[in-house]
Amino acid sequence: MLDDIQKKYIKKESNYGAENYKPLPVVLSKAKGVWAWDVNNNKYLDMMSGYSAVSHGHAHPELLKVFHEQSAKLSLTSRAFHTDQLGPYLETLSKISGFEMALPMNSGAEAVETAIKSARRWAYRVKKIKPNTAEIIVAAGNFHGRTTTIISFSDEGNAKDDFGPLTPGFITVKYGCADSIENAINENTAAVLIEPIQGEAGIIVPPENYLPKVREICTKHNVLMILDEIQSGLGRTGKLFAFQHACTGCDCAVNECKWQPDGLILGKALGGGFIPVSCFLSTKEVLRNMSPGSHGSTFGGNPLASAIGKRSLELLYEDNLIENSRIMGDYFKQSLLNLNSKIIKEVRGKGLWLGVEIDPKYISGKDLSLMCLDHGILCKETHETTIRYAPPLIITEEELSWGIDKISTVLKKVEKVAA
Numbered sequence: 001m002l003d004d005i006q007k008k009y010i011k012k013e014s015n016y017g018a019e020n021y022k023p024l025p026v027v028l029s030k031a032k033g034v035w036a037w038d039v040n041n042n043k044y045l046d047m048m049s050g051y052s053a054v055s056h057g058h059a060h061p062e063l064l065k066v067f068h069e070q071s072a073k074l075s076l077t078s079r080a081f082h083t084d085q086l087g088p089y090l091e092t093l094s095k096i097s098g099f100e101m102a103l104p105m106n107s108g109a110e111a112v113e114t115a116i117k118s119a120r121r122w123a124y125r126v127k128k129i130k131p132n133t134a135e136i137i138v139a140a141g142n143f144h145g146r147t148t149t150i151i152s153f154s155d156e157g158n159a160k161d162d163f164g165p166l167t168p169g170f171i172t173v174k175y176g177c178a179d180s181i182e183n184a185i186n187e188n189t190a191a192v193l194i195e196p197i198q199g200e201a202g203i204i205v206p207p208e209n210y211l212p213k214v215r216e217i218c219t220k221h222n223v224l225m226i227l228d229e230i231q232s233g234l235g236r237t238g239k240l241f242a243f244q245h246a247c248t249g250c251d252c253a254v255n256e257c258k259w260q261p262d263g264l265i266l267g268k269a270l271g272g273g274f275i276p277v278s279c280f281l282s283t284k285e286v287l288r289n290m291s292p293g294s295h296g297s298t299f300g301g302n303p304l305a306s307a308i309g310k311r312s313l314e315l316l317y318e319d320n321l322i323e324n325s326r327i328m329g330d331y332f333k334q335s336l337l338n339l340n341s342k343i344i345k346e347v348r349g350k351g352l353w354l355g356v357e358i359d360p361k362y363i364s365g366k367d368l369s370l371m372c373l374d375h376g377i378l379c380k381e382t383h384e385t386t387i388r389y390a391p392p393l394i395i396t397e398e399e400l401s402w403g404i405d406k407i408s409t410v411l412k413k414v415e416k417v418a419a
């Protein structure tokens with residue numbers, strides 16, 4: 001229940017801010033690790049992780065140190081000058097991801113825009129598509145961000161209504177169906193842009209052979225395969241990148257993976273939960289077409305972002321976050337299934353990225369999120385019937401068990417009312 005203090009903060013937000021979000025009724029004021037506290041010092045387990053941007057946990061001590069030290073030394077220069085941070089960061093990105101080059105940006109949407117522009121440049125300059133005819137194939141149900149071009153290929157009404165005129169050049173096909181991609185390819189196709197698991201759509205996992213087939217089709221038709229791993233990447237699904245799940249029974253390095261896409265988009269957790277850091281990773285063949293002045297951002301690749309990005313990547317391994325995501329994710333999923341709750345219709349997802357499909361006969365996703373909040377769990381529905389659980393990847397079994405207990409209590413209460 002909201003008290004006067006919380007109401008005061010919420011009122012200020014709605015008086016002075018556009019209402020482009022509908023937050024849950026809680027006013028947070030601090031967080032550490034997997035825990036967050038509201039202004040009245042009530043404690044919550046964060047199972048949202050800033051839509052997967054806080055994978056390292058809140059205020060990770062190593063990242064906090066980098067943040068303090070680098071901002072005291074050199075935080076921003078613009079790309080008008082070189083810095084001693086950008087090169088080492090790009091090198092780390094390349095070595096860890098297996099991609100030859102990166103173009104650094106800030107928000108996820110900016111990195112998606114970068115991927116689109118890079119694909120179009122490559123299509124005109126390397127593939128020799130006729131000027132201004134390039135097409136990019138995308139999937140129904142996608143979520144890639146909020147810019148005018150990106151919403152142009154969203155099929156979410158409210159995301160695009162009355163924001164036109166929209167950007168042309170995108171063809172939408174069914175998600176999870178590789179044949180529909182092949183059927184949509186023509187001489188103007190520059191790229192296929194998809195999420196390896198659709199996050200905002202409700203943690204939709206495609207059939208196992210989807211990405212390998214898409215890879216084969218893209219290679220066959222000389223079309224770039226671009227994956228948006230802004231939410232699914234950097235350990236969230238129990239692998240460094242979600243596309244690696246296509247590799248069954250082998251443990252190949254990411255750059256040896258035969259399903260590696262031609263381009264990969266990262267964001268969210270790359271900023272370690274501190275600042276917006278994103279990038280588009282690809283080959284020299286693609287990114288060499290970007291010339292000075294063709295693209296950029298005042299803040300992209302700034303020294304603070306570079307230092308944080310580099311350390312965030314290293315910590316994925318030093319803190320064993322990817323493996324922990326896999327192990328804790330399996331435990332979480334199995335525990336939810338073991339609850340045998342009639343409220344739960346399905347548990348989807350991989351690693352610490354679960355979409356729990358609830359039966360709307362008993363409760364709405366929004367009301368379940370509110371009940372979870374009352375029981376000390378921060379989570380939020382995506383669409384009406386899916387609750388997304390995505391705790392920081394540092395979560396321990398003890399902390400997770402605490403959360404599962406609370407979720408179980410909530411579900412039992414709903415069942416009791418329904419009985």
Ligand SMILES: Cc1ncc(COP(=O)(O)O)c(C=O)c1O
Nearest residue numbers: 107108109143144145228230231
């Ligand atoms: C898959 C995917 N792409 C792009 C974005 C947009 O990122 P940002 O909100 O940082 O612009 C998101 C954000 O949720 C996302 O999940």
